[in-house]
Amino acid sequence: MEREIAEKLDTDQNVKFYCKLPRWFVVPTPLGDYNPDWAVVTEHDDKLYLVRETKSTHDRDGRRETENRKIDCGQAHFDALGVNFKVATSIYEVLSK
Template sequence: KLPYWFEIKTPIGHYRPDWAVVFKGEKKIYFVAETKSAGQELRESEKLKIECGKKHFEKFDGVKFKGPITLVTDLNN
């Protein structure tokens, strides 16, 4: 669980993801997630921030951006 102060700046405001997966001794983040309760939809501002993330990571070789997804198993597609 990420602390409240962890934020990513985007052109439409700061984004505070819920989770990240890192491995001890490494300086890479492998997974960042925003979670929702069952039946809870993304707000428009969240959708825009996801689009900002997609555009940002298009510039990096070897980085995959997947989202939004509904189930963890969707990551395999």
Template sequence: MFTDGSATNSVERRFAEDLDVADEVIVYAKLPRGPRGFYIPTPVGNYSPDWAISFKKGAVKHIFFVAETKGTMDSLELRPIEQAKISCAKKLFNEISTTGVKYHDVDSYSSLLTVMETL
């Protein structure tokens, strides 16, 4: 898998490793970037979330999740353009999502699980 950041301990690499061993994860994909990849058009430019994840819930119900991994959850440390794109993506997903599909920005798998508990 190709993740952003070449370091073996990058945020995305650690996130993928945690997804690999999580019992509650059915399948996940690192979403491709670029003109042929997955992107959401926003007023401030195209935005590509990082991950699509399918979780088990109960025996047969699945929850689908689109996640953006960032090294920090502090919006003051993100570039203004990143903040704007994430804000647009949140608004879009909140409008088009069903109760089973969610979008959120996270900095680790444990923070993703915390978000999942509130769904």
């Protein structure tokens, strides 16, 4: 899935920059460090900074509970910073606000 996302990000004209976040980029949580998947900068009318976690499903029951809790902590962290964060299952969700 990540390779497909990278290829599509690479060809999207609105994407100015993207990177697969390295292992050292972590959000400390009470459950341990959380490492989101992607950072993306797009340019429409203004710059939009996105952080995305790519998963095969939105179904929380299809993921480990610890993983869901770390994602919840990541959501709270990026919300506090005013950064658009979400779980995405497709390139369309990666690039949507």
